[in-house]
Amino acid sequence: MVTTYAALLRGINVGGSRKVPMAELRTLLEGLGHTGVRTYLQSGQAVFTAARGDEESLAAELTGAVEDRFGFHVDVIVRDHAYLRAVVDACPFPADRLEGRQLHATYFSAPVDPERLAGIDAEAHRPEEFRLGDRVLYLYVPDGLGRSKLAEQLARPRVTRDLIATTRNWNTVVKLVELTRA
Incomplete structure (x- = not known):
């Protein structure tokens, strides 16, 4: 089953430090095998679909990939559509x-x-x-x-x-x- 998620990256692109260009974030997520990748604003939101994993494992995977690619640790929370809708x-x-x-x-x-x-x-x-x-x-x-x-x-x-x-x-x-x- 394919699920749509939002990844929330904490504290990137703030005040000129910890820069993660959104185009590179999209490429990174696609490289992890995710599809339908989109970003929203420059402050660390990405949307993608995944056929495997859960919120915690997807967040850990993206955290590691960002650290490998950009050289610094970024905390990531991943939530699916149902949860985000329930919050609203x-x-x-x-x-x-x-x-x-x-x-x-x-x-x-x-x-x-x-x-x-x-x-x-x-x-x-x-x-x-x-x-x-x-x-x-x-x-x-x-x-x-x-x-x-x-x-x-x-x-x-x-x-x-x-x-x-x-x-x-x-x-x-x-x-x-x-x-x-x-």
Whole structure:
């Protein structure tokens, strides 16, 4: 069975470092035997189909291939269309009434124990809010991510320890659902 996936590469093409040209990423994925390869934006999203593997093995394979090709380690999360659709469907915030820069999803490589978030004083950060979902954290930041003190708290090692975490704005979240639709 062929499945369509999105690969989310963490921290590439930011500030001129860890450059991974999208054309080379497409070629790399095709070289791994994947088909229907497309990239979205320059910030590390690729869509592809695969007839073998699961999310974890595909992520590990791409992580190794990027390191071999570019000479540096990049964390990768791979998710299939059904999961990406479920993230959108489960959004606890009124996404249709918000700007894409106000709503974000942080994807995690594994489930997050809610205890990791227990030390964050949510009331102190209002009107910003967050909710934990299935391997995802939804973050509402009315003034954008760059100014968010809550986002800083959520990115601390206490929350992300032993996990890969990568954040996308809501426009990208929705676009990945569209791009992975078979």
